[in-house]
Amino acid sequence: MAKHSFSLSPFSSFILPRGDTLFYLIALFSILSLLLHHLSPVSAENRHFEGFDADEIDDFADSDEPISVAEHLPPPPPTTTLSVSDPIESHHGPPPPSDPAPQVTSQPSDPKPASTSFDYWDEDEFEGIPQSPPSDSPLIMESATATSSDSDPGLKPEPEPEPEIPKSISSYTVEIVCVSFLIMFVINYFTGKKENENLALAWATKFATKDSIFEKNFSLLGVGETDDSPLLLKEGQNVFKFYASGRRFCQGMLATMELKSRHDLISRLYNMVVPCKDEITFEVYMNDDAMDHVVVAVAKKKLVKTMQKEITDLQRFASLVSPPSGRKWIAEELAVVSESKEVAGDMISETVLDQVFGDKAYEKFGKGFISMHFSDQHLGSHKKMLVFKFALPDAKNMADMTRLVALVPYYIDLVGRYKLSSHARTKTEGARMKVAQEIYKELQNARQEALQRKKAEQRKKMEEAEAKLGAEALRKREAKERARQMKKAMPKMKMTRTG
Amino acid sequence: MSSPANDPRQPAAARPYKPSPVAPQDLPIDYSGFIAVIFGVFGAMFRYKICSWLAIIFSAQSLANMRNMENDLKQISMAMMFGIMGLMTNYLGVGPRASKKT
Numbered sequence: 001m002a003k004h005s006f007s008l009s010p011f012s013s014f015i016l017p018r019g020d021t022l023f024y025l026i027a028l029f030s031i032l033s034l035l036l037h038h039l040s041p042v043s044a045e046n047r048h049f050e051g052f053d054a055d056e057i058d059d060f061a062d063s064d065e066p067i068s069v070a071e072h073l074p075p076p077p078p079t080t081t082l083s084v085s086d087p088i089e090s091h092h093g094p095p096p097p098s099d100p101a102p103q104v105t106s107q108p109s110d111p112k113p114a115s116t117s118f119d120y121w122d123e124d125e126f127e128g129i130p131q132s133p134p135s136d137s138p139l140i141m142e143s144a145t146a147t148s149s150d151s152d153p154g155l156k157p158e159p160e161p162e163p164e165i166p167k168s169i170s171s172y173t174v175e176i177v178c179v180s181f182l183i184m185f186v187i188n189y190f191t192g193k194k195e196n197e198n199l200a201l202a203w204a205t206k207f208a209t210k211d212s213i214f215e216k217n218f219s220l221l222g223v224g225e226t227d228d229s230p231l232l233l234k235e236g237q238n239v240f241k242f243y244a245s246g247r248r249f250c251q252g253m254l255a256t257m258e259l260k261s262r263h264d265l266i267s268r269l270y271n272m273v274v275p276c277k278d279e280i281t282f283e284v285y286m287n288d289d290a291m292d293h294v295v296v297a298v299a300k301k302k303l304v305k306t307m308q309k310e311i312t313d314l315q316r317f318a319s320l321v322s323p324p325s326g327r328k329w330i331a332e333e334l335a336v337v338s339e340s341k342e343v344a345g346d347m348i349s350e351t352v353l354d355q356v357f358g359d360k361a362y363e364k365f366g367k368g369f370i371s372m373h374f375s376d377q378h379l380g381s382h383k384k385m386l387v388f389k390f391a392l393p394d395a396k397n398m399a400d401m402t403r404l405v406a407l408v409p410y411y412i413d414l415v416g417r418y419k420l421s422s423h424a425r426t427k428t429e430g431a432r433m434k435v436a437q438e439i440y441k442e443l444q445n446a447r448q449e450a451l452q453r454k455k456a457e458q459r460k461k462m463e464e465a466e467a468k469l470g471a472e473a474l475r476k477r478e479a480k481e482r483a484r485q486m487k488k489a490m491p492k493m494k495m496t497r498t499g
Numbered sequence: 500m501s502s503p504a505n506d507p508r509q510p511a512a513a514r515p516y517k518p519s520p521v522a523p524q525d526l527p528i529d530y531s532g533f534i535a536v537i538f539g540v541f542g543a544m545f546r547y548k549i550c551s552w553l554a555i556i557f558s559a560q561s562l563a564n565m566r567n568m569e570n571d572l573k574q575i576s577m578a579m580m581f582g583i584m585g586l587m588t589n590y591l592g593v594g595p596r597a598s599k600k601t
Binding site: 174175182186217218224237239245246247248251261264 | 507508509510511512513514515516518519531548549552553555556557559560563564565566
């Protein structure tokens with residue numbers, strides 16, 4: 001009994017968070033077992049009394065019986081199977097005065113459970129309890145074996161699952177763990193989905209509703225064609241898109257929110273080990289005539305280095321800009337990669353330093369800043385693009401990133417109006433020409449290589465075909481040659497004959 | 500921050516959103532679906548209960564991460580089938596437990 005309660009306690013604590021019917025079942029089971037635990041000694045005592053009763057009666061009745069009963073006295077305490085039904089048996093008048101014969105028949109059944117009780121302890125216990133209601137019927141009179149066999153079909157539905165659990169708790173751990181994980185997964189899917197949607201909606205209500213930054217700057221908000229269209233486009237459970245268009249200098253702006261995959265329990269657990277952030281990326285597609293030669297990127301120092309290595313246009317045109325002396329510059333954690341110092345200086349203007357990138361402002365408002373990348377040489381469908389990457393704050397603290405979001409329209413205007421000085425322009429044009437030539441050369445080389453490869457392949461194919469046909473062709477050729485030789489030889493023969 | 504005197508909005512220049520077409524091979528690889536298929540096959544072939552269960556769990560994950568229906572559903576449904584098949588053979592097939600229940 002104690003063993004079961006021990007094995008149960010961790011199990012029940014494991015199940016607890018679900019608070020399921022299984023838990024109730026186990027609770028029920030433990031209560032039942034406790035009850036039985038209490039009952040068994042009492043019933044054993046009853047048994048003793050009953051035995052005495054029987055003894056007395058038997059003493060009066062017969063002299064042989066007491067010996068047999070005395071022999072069987074020791075076993076009763078461990079037997080719990082019959083004990084429950086016994087008290088009832090004793091309450092009813094009939095049993096004691098009954099013939100010794102049933103007693104004797106009942107006795108041999110006693111040692112059996114006693115010996116097997118260690119193997120099938122629980123099953124017997126559970127059979128015992130529900131037995132009690134039917135046991136008050138005269139059926140008990142017949143024998144213990146009869147009751148036990150009779151009770152089986154009637155009890156089948158109820159005790160069936162109960163003996164199963166204690167028997168196989170250890171063997172069912174896989175199923176229990178997996179099923180509970182699945183249930184948790186499903187619950188987490190819905191809660192996480194809701195969380196992500198709330199976060200995206202909080203952002204949209206903060207920045208894209210009436211009298212907000214984007215409403216004041218763009219004439220068309222949302223992904224649809226009409227004004228009533230939804231603001232956000234949901235792509236997957238953790239990606240939300242916001243589109244705006246109808247502003248000077250740019251064709252449109254696409255904001256992509258990539259949130260943590262809160263809906264996915266596995267990646268949620270993974271993110272506990274490897275934390276990640278909710279990110280929002282603004283892509284501003286500039287008009288072709290509204291952006292001069294500008295290649296600038298701003299990010300934290302480490303990120304800048306990786307960006308310069310991985311992003312091709314930065315790799316081609318830009319280099320790290322050292323902070324200029326005699327001028328306010330961005331906070332120390334940040335670094336600028338740019339095509340020239342002039343562009344970097346003009347892009348990092350006084351207002352921006354004041355608002356976000358200056359030492360003081362950055363401490364306050366720069367938490368969410370990840371990177372910023374302007375280029376007129378982007379790879380892909382649209383060349384002239386401004387890309388901003390920010391980290392999203394909580395749904396409640398959405399106002400924290402107001403200044404960061406305000407950077408977007410500000411830079412659209414700044415870049416749209418910006419014109420390089422003629423000196424710098426010649427330089428950048430030269431650089432672009434060079435790169436364009438290089439790309440052209442590369443393309444040509446690639447084309448030529450492709451052509452050569454094709455030719456080589458064709459040649460190979462021809463050779464292979466020849467090799468395949470080789471055997472037959474050789475035979476034919478030989479046959480032809482032989483025929484030719486024969487022809488040559490024939491006239492000679494004729495000549496000799498005639499001659 | 501920048502307070503332009505005139506309204507920057509130009510309704511005439513507004514262009515409706517056009518979702519950029521994404522080629523199916525450019526989509527991120529569905530690792531969980533792949534893992535689910537592998538586990539499902541293992542579970543069904545060697546009758547490892549835990550493999551079948553893991554297949555079910557991972558296919559649930561890839562179901563949760565599904566972006567567009569058509570592309571992923573094949574793989575996920577395959578993984579699901581393998582997982583369920585493995586479980587069926589484990590629990591309803593030849594086993595002492597199954598005979599007891601019936």
